[in-house]
Amino acid sequence: MDVSIVIPLLNERESLNELSDWIENVMRSNHFSYEVIFIDDGSDDGSWDLIETLSQQNSNIKGIKFLRNYGKSQALHAGFNATQGDIVITMDADLQDNPEEIPELVNLLREKNFDLVSGWKKKRYDSVIMKNMPSKLFNWAARKTSGVKLHDFNCGLKAYKKTVVKTIDVHGEMHRYIPVLAKNQGFDKIGEKVVKHQARKYGKTKFGMERFINGFLDLITIWFVSKFGKRPMHFFGALGALMFVIGLIFAAYLGIDKIFINPGGRLLTERPQFYISLVTMIIGTQFFVAGFLGEIILRSARDKERYKIESTENLD
Numbered sequence: 001m002d003v004s005i006v007i008p009l010l011n012e013r014e015s016l017n018e019l020s021d022w023i024e025n026v027m028r029s030n031h032f033s034y035e036v037i038f039i040d041d042g043s044d045d046g047s048w049d050l051i052e053t054l055s056q057q058n059s060n061i062k063g064i065k066f067l068r069n070y071g072k073s074q075a076l077h078a079g080f081n082a083t084q085g086d087i088v089i090t091m092d093a094d095l096q097d098n099p100e101e102i103p104e105l106v107n108l109l110r111e112k113n114f115d116l117v118s119g120w121k122k123k124r125y126d127s128v129i130m131k132n133m134p135s136k137l138f139n140w141a142a143r144k145t146s147g148v149k150l151h152d153f154n155c156g157l158k159a160y161k162k163t164v165v166k167t168i169d170v171h172g173e174m175h176r177y178i179p180v181l182a183k184n185q186g187f188d189k190i191g192e193k194v195v196k197h198q199a200r201k202y203g204k205t206k207f208g209m210e211r212f213i214n215g216f217l218d219l220i221t222i223w224f225v226s227k228f229g230k231r232p233m234h235f236f237g238a239l240g241a242l243m244f245v246i247g248l249i250f251a252a253y254l255g256i257d258k259i260f261i262n263p264g265g266r267l268l269t270e271r272p273q274f275y276i277s278l279v280t281m282i283i284g285t286q287f288f289v290a291g292f293l294g295e296i297i298l299r300s301a302r303d304k305e306r307y308k309i310e311s312t313e314n315l316d
Contacts, residue, residue, distance in 0.1 A: 002032040003106060004085030004162075008075035009038060009093035011045040014202035016093065020054050020061060023099045027060075030103045036061045037079045038093070042069035073175040080165040088165045092156035098196040105159035108191055115164050115187035118150050118179055119157035119195035138215055145223040146180040150192055153179060154215075157195050163187075173214050177222050184226045230298065236291030243284030250277035 005023060009016075020036065027034045040048045040063060051063040064078050076090060087106050091097040101119065108117045135154065142153045154176050168181045179190050228235040250273055258268060268274045 001035060001085040003027070003034040003087050003089060003102070004083035005034065005036045005089045005091065005102070006076060006079035006083065007036065007038050007091055007093050008041055008072050008079065009043065009047060010041045010069060011043045011047060012093040012202070013043070013045045013047045013050050015095045016047065016050050016054065018201075019093060019095055019099070020058070023102075024058065024060070026099045026102055032103075032106070033085075034060055035084060037064065037082055038062070039064045039075040039079050040066060041071070041075045042066050071173060073170045073173055076175050076178075077170045080168075080170065083162065083165060086162050088160045088162060090156060090158050090160075095201045096198050097157040098198060101157060101193070101195045102159075105157075105193060108193060109159055109161060112191060113189060114191040115161050115189045116179060116182050117159045117191040117193055118152065119155040120150070120152040120192050121155050121197035122151070122194045123197060138219075141216065142177070142180070142219055145219055146177070146183070146226075148179050148183055148190060150179055150190070152192075153177065155195070161187075173218055174222070176215050177218065180222055180226070184222075232294030232298070233291040236287045236294065240284045240287030240289075240291060243280050243287060245284075247277045247280030247282075247284060250280065 007019075016038070023034075023036055038051045038054075038061070040051060048063065048065050051061070051065075055061045055063055062082070064075075064082065066075070066078075079090075080088065087109055089102055089105065091099070097119070105117050105119075108114055135152075139151060139153055143149060158178065160182075164182050164185075164187050167185050167187070168178065170178060170181065174181060183190065224235075254268055254271065254273055254277065258265070
């Protein structure tokens with residue numbers, strides 16, 4: 001199979017007929033063998049009934065139904081697990097992504113050997129205050145922290161080689177950072193293509209301003225895990241050592257002051273610097289121990305993985 005098209009959706013019944021017909025026309029005109037996988041993320045507007053009808057009319061259309069709303073990342077994860085095509089396309093179900101972009105995305109993957117090609121909605125038809133300005137800030141922060149030079153991380157229209165979607169683990173709300181997850185797994189040939197963005201034709205957006213807050217928190221998580229996930233001691237150990245040294249300097253100052261400079265002054269326990277010193281050294285020690293435990297856990301996980309590999313080789 002040439003192409004798998006993964007489309008997560010929530011209450012988009014009005015768009016599905018038009019979208020499926022549009023995709024079918026594009027696929028047939030380009031002679032692609034294909035499948036369309038609709039993932040119904042807990043819709044309550046009858047979207048699933050329509051998906052069942054469409055799949056009966058067209059054997060290339062398939063569906064996955066969630067009993068409740070789990071989120072776009074979980075929907076994409078389920079879709080990725082079900083794909084069979086050599087190239088996987090993701091797009092939204094609201095008709096704002098143009099299926100006619102698919103052939104060129106496929107050609108970019110094949111001809112330039114990209115692992116992933118991300119769409120860039122250079123001209124948007126969204127609210128400037130609610131989406132455009134926050135999106136620009138969000139994309140700037142993502143570029144700076146991840147090192148992936150894309151203009152539009154959150155564009156739903158993307159193309160992947162099959163090996164990419166079968167390797168990465170999309171969960172939580174990490175769908176915004178699939179290019180970063182792919183890069184962290186070694187898929188660093190990432191391209192970008194300007195794509196047509198269209199005004200929403202039916203319904204209303206399912207995302208509010210909270211998605212940008214969640215997005216920035218997820219970005220911090222990915223940055224931290226990608227930078228220190230395999231060497232926690234470098235972060236926790238360094239921070240713990242720094243805090244312990246600061247507390248030790250405070251303690252040394254208090255001791256010298258009490259013994260040599262002002263022996264008849266206040267008791268150490270009556271001075272706030274004493275508690276600052278004590279708390280700083282305790283927290284520093286805890287950070288150091290956290291880094292040490294993290295290294296032990298990682299080493300144990302590597303040993304288990306190595307044992308599994310060796311056991312499999314012995315069986316072979």
